[in-house]
Amino acid sequence: MVRFLHVQSRQRAPPPICSDCPAVQAEASPYSLLDICLSALTADLEKFCTERRDGTLCLKESERLPQEVADRLLQTMAFHELLNDGTVGIFRGNQMRLKQACIRKAKISALSFRKAFCHHKLVELDAAGMNADVTIADIVSGLGSNKWIRQNLQCLVLDSLTLSLTNPCKGCFKQLSGLRVLSITNVLFHNEDLVEVASLPRLESLDISNTSVTDITALLACKDRLKSLSMHYLKYLSMSTQQVLDILRELKYLNHLDISDDQQFTSDIPVSLLEQKDILPHLESLDISGSKFITDEAVEAFVKQRPAMQFVGLLATDAGYSEFLSGEGSLKVSGGANEIQISEALKRYSERSYFVKEAFFRLFTQTCFMKVTKPEILKLVIIGMRNHPLDLAVQLTASACCLNLTRQGLAAGMPVRLLSDVIHLLLKAVENFPEQQQLQKNCLLLLSSVRILQDVPFNRFEAAKLVMQWLCNHENQNMQRMAVNISSILALKLSSEQTAQLSAELYIVVGELLEIVEQKTNLNEVDTTFMFTLSALWNLTDESPTTCRHFIDNQGLELFMRVLEFFPSDSSIQHKVLGLLNNVAEVRELHSKLMWKDFIDTIGELLCSTEIEVSYFSAGIIAHLISRGEQAWTLSPTQRKSLMEQLHSAVLKWPTPRCKMVALVAYRSFSPFYPLLDCFTIPGVQLWAVWAIQHVCCKTPARYCSMLIEEGGLRHLRDIKENEQTDPDVLQITAEILDSVDTHIRYYGKPKSLQKPEAKSNG
Numbered sequence: 080m081v082r083f084l085h086v087q088s089r090q091r092a093p094p095p096i097c098s099d100c101p102a103v104q105a106e107a108s109p110y111s112l113l114d115i116c117l118s119a120l121t122a123d124l125e126k127f128c129t130e131r132r133d134g135t136l137c138l139k140e141s142e143r144l145p146q147e148v149a150d151r152l153l154q155t156m157a158f159h160e161l162l163n164d165g166t167v168g169i170f171r172g173n174q175m176r177l178k179q180a181c182i183r184k185a186k187i188s189a190l191s192f193r194k195a196f197c198h199h200k201l202v203e204l205d206a207a208g209m210n211a212d213v214t215i216a217d218i219v220s221g222l223g224s225n226k227w228i229r230q231n232l233q234c235l236v237l238d239s240l241t242l243s244l245t246n247p248c249k250g251c252f253k254q255l256s257g258l259r260v261l262s263i264t265n266v267l268f269h270n271e272d273l274v275e276v277a278s279l280p281r282l283e284s285l286d287i288s289n290t291s292v293t294d295i296t297a298l299l300a301c302k303d304r305l306k307s308l309s310m311h312y313l314k315y316l317s318m319s320t321q322q323v324l325d326i327l328r329e330l331k332y333l334n335h336l337d338i339s340d341d342q343q344f345t346s347d348i349p350v351s352l353l354e355q356k357d358i359l360p361h362l363e364s365l366d367i368s369g370s371k372f373i374t375d376e377a378v379e380a381f382v383k384q385r386p387a388m389q390f391v392g393l394l395a396t397d398a399g400y401s402e403f404l405s406g407e408g409s410l411k412v413s414g415g416a417n418e419i420q421i422s423e424a425l426k427r428y429s430e431r432s433y434f435v436k437e438a439f440f441r442l443f444t445q446t447c448f449m450k451v452t453k454p455e456i457l458k459l460v461i462i463g464m465r466n467h468p469l470d471l472a473v474q475l476t477a478s479a480c481c482l483n484l485t486r487q488g489l490a491a492g493m494p495v496r497l498l499s500d501v502i503h504l505l506l507k508a509v510e511n512f513p514e515q516q517q518l519q520k521n522c523l524l525l526l527s528s529v530r531i532l533q534d535v536p537f538n539r540f541e542a543a544k545l546v547m548q549w550l551c552n553h554e555n556q557n558m559q560r561m562a563v564n565i566s567s568i569l570a571l572k573l574s575s576e577q578t579a580q581l582s583a584e585l586y587i588v589v590g591e592l593l594e595i596v597e598q599k600t601n602l603n604e605v606d607t608t609f610m611f612t613l614s615a616l617w618n619l620t621d622e623s624p625t626t627c628r629h630f631i632d633n634q635g636l637e638l639f640m641r642v643l644e645f646f647p648s649d650s651s652i653q654h655k656v657l658g659l660l661n662n663v664a665e666v667r668e669l670h671s672k673l674m675w676k677d678f679i680d681t682i683g684e685l686l687c688s689t690e691i692e693v694s695y696f697s698a699g700i701i702a703h704l705i706s707r708g709e710q711a712w713t714l715s716p717t718q719r720k721s722l723m724e725q726l727h728s729a730v731l732k733w734p735t736p737r738c739k740m741v742a743l744v745a746y747r748s749f750s751p752f753y754p755l756l757d758c759f760t761i762p763g764v765q766l767w768a769v770w771a772i773q774h775v776c777c778k779t780p781a782r783y784c785s786m787l788i789e790e791g792g793l794r795h796l797r798d799i800k801e802n803e804q805t806d807p808d809v810l811q812i813t814a815e816i817l818d819s820v821d822t823h824i825r826y827y828g829k830p831k832s833l834q835k836p837e838a839k840s841n842g
């Protein structure tokens with residue numbers, strides 16, 4: 080069934096639970112049409128907008144987006160961290176209506192916030208992690224300026240924001256009389272602020288984790304309303320255990336209590352709480368992760384006395400190992416004892432780096448036994464990684480988990496999109512921690528998967544850079560082999576500009592690769608590393624004059640002559656060596672380096688090889704060199720003359736290029752061929768060039784016919800066709816190429832870039 084503009088339904092229980100902020104996707108299914116549209120819109124927002132005088136954006140269309148779509152648009156922009164003073168301009172005015180607004184990590188001023196968001200009828204606002212110059216006072220007073228919001232805003236998330244020091248928030252929360260859910264973690268929020276918040280008339284859910292609160296007595300003001308209380312890592316709490324328990328005892332309606340810690344300081348509240356029989360009778364969920372001295376027996380007894388219990392948080396404790404607490408039944412458990420507990424932990428704690436680390440560490444042990452692909456777990460790893468990009472321990476443990484979750488066969492079953500996210504995040508991590516070898520190694524190991532290299536979209540330039548730098552800095556044989564292998568595959572996908580940008584790295588890489596070739600040649604060791612090294616060099620020099628020069632400067636030519644000498648009858652080695660030398664011969668400035676007698680003699684002999692790929696590439700080298708004319712030819716004129724004849728007859732011996740043989744080569748452009756096509760004085764040169772062009776054109780017509788048309792190559796071919804002195808063999812192949820290009824155009828039309836824009840109709 081086709082889903083048309085289906086707004087993904089979020090599992091949205093009515094408050095006290097706010098809706099999920101980051102877009103949650105079913106990874107293996109195609110993106111919904113709505114997501115595709117929103118991604119296209121956000122990626123190119125300027126195109127769909129006009130600019131106001133103050134530099135902010137305004138959507139062009141006067142149509143309105145439905146409110147759900149507007150909420151999703153905002154959410155998508157927040158997820159990609161695209162919210163700034165300019166972009167949030169699209170939410171001004173009445174074009175769109177927002178209801179559940181997510182502006183996480185927005186980098187906007189207080190004024191932009193007010194103008195873009197405070198006129199909407201907001202029921203929820205998630206402003207976590209916004210830039211430091213917007214304060215909680217700015218947000219709350221902005222919201223308070225709208226009467227509708229004051230009465231109806233139910234859910235507000237202000238995690239990791241700054242409270243203003245100059246303009247304290249005194250009394251500002253009070254106006255938000257509709258508020259049911261408030262989350263204000265990682266904020267310098269003090270006792271007097273808690274007093275104000277606790278008196279909100281409808282407050283049901285409060286999260287004051289990692290705040291500066293030292294005394295929670297103020298909570299008594301909302302004891303008849305409060306259903307959910309989170310006070311994870313309340314590090315300055317200065318009350319005695321008994322005093323805290325006395326307050327908790329009063330919170331009779333509490334369903335959820337989080338008093339977890341990160342093991343940095345010891346509190347005996349959890350242990351004492353578990354011993355209480357008559358406390359918190361309606362509790363459904365208790366989180367004591369990270370607490371010391373917790374036993375399975377104590378937890379079990381506590382849970383069994385409270386029939387409504389559905390969840391216990393036990394990560395980083397000594398508990399969770401009994402069957403009752405396995406997490407497999409209806410009682411959910413976060414912990415480190417098994418995969419289910421770990422998944423639960425990753426789902427709940429993705430914002431808490433200490434717990435994420437701990438869960439990854441436990442997960443890593445589990446992955447050693449995994450036999451089946453687990454995309455849902457990889458996805459949780461990705462979320463944790465994305466939330467803590469600058470936490471080295473998180474990135475390291477995550478990279479190890481990713482590796483084992485995708486090793487060997489397991490990558491095959493992983494959705495491409497997840498693999499792409501993993502590589503993206505790992506490359507980011509490697510960039511953030513350039514000194515971390517283990518991280519780099521894990522990234523390399525991950526990249527060495529065939530599936531990832533071939534099928535998964537990621538930034539191949541960044542990856543190639545990483546792999547090459549790695550190759551430059553390491554000696555380890557196995558890793559070196561892997562790096563060579565990966566760079567030979569990645570190099571194929573780089574543009575010539577990118578290869579040029581990597582010049583400095585490439586100089587070292589070429590040196591390294593040549594060293595491998597030298598070692599192997601001396602040892603007479605023809606193995607896969609040797610072959611891949613040759614391929615890598617071939618690929619790296621393709622249309623890259625810089626790399627070709629590095630090759631010459633590193634004495635590559637002398638070495639490759641030795642390789643040809645050492646392996647006189649191995650045509651697959653000759654093929655690669657000559658392919659590379661062809662690339663060098665395409666660079667006119669390097670011709671003088673190739674003009675020495677032994678080199679020309681060797682290539683002249685190989686021209687007569689019965690192996691077509693050997694003969695083909697030898698002919699290419701000769702064609703490039705003799706096309707330069709007599710002045711450039713520094714060797715004997717007789718030799719030049721005899722080479723011309725040999726070249727011509729060699730090409731004529733090859734099967735017609737239309738026949739069904741495998742493609743010998745791939746070209747990125749025909750530009751090296753055009754000087755050869757124009758070389759009317761030496762028909763052998765033209766003959767080689769047209770043979771080569773026809774060869775690839777009939778293997779892959781779509782690509783190469785278009786290439787000829789787009790590059791203006793047809794002009795050179797028509798010149799040949801119209802010239803009366805053209806050699807008959809050259810003429811025939813040229814005519815055939817032009818015919819097949821015509822046929823191609825008839826079936827497929829001209830390439831898009833050359834089509835004339837359609838005439839505009841007047842009406």
Ligand SMILES: *[C@@H]1O[C@H](CO)[C@@H](O)[C@H](O)[C@H]1NC(C)=O
Binds near residue numbers: 264265312
């Ligand atoms: C606690 O909050 C402060 C800001 O008030 C933040 O710098 C710190 O990283 C937070 N600690 C944890 C463990 O989240």
Ligand SMILES: *[C@@H]1O[C@H](CO)[C@@H](O)[C@H](O)[C@H]1NC(C)=O
Binds near residue numbers: 482483
């Ligand atoms: C998981 O990865 C570690 C190193 O990263 C490795 O030692 C271990 O063998 C891997 N486990 C499996 C089952 O592949």
Ligand SMILES: *[C@@H]1O[C@H](CO)[C@@H](O)[C@H](O)[C@H]1NC(C)=O
Binds near residue numbers: 527528532561608
């Ligand atoms: C290099 O990679 C290819 C394909 O990715 C693989 O088949 C081959 O075994 C690898 N060779 C080495 C030496 O790692």
Ligand SMILES: *[C@@H]1O[C@H](CO)[C@@H](O)[C@H](O)[C@H]1NC(C)=O
Binds near residue numbers: 571655743744
């Ligand atoms: C790159 O190397 C591969 C493997 O040898 C080869 O098939 C391919 O034609 C080379 N490509 C270029 C552009 O040099």
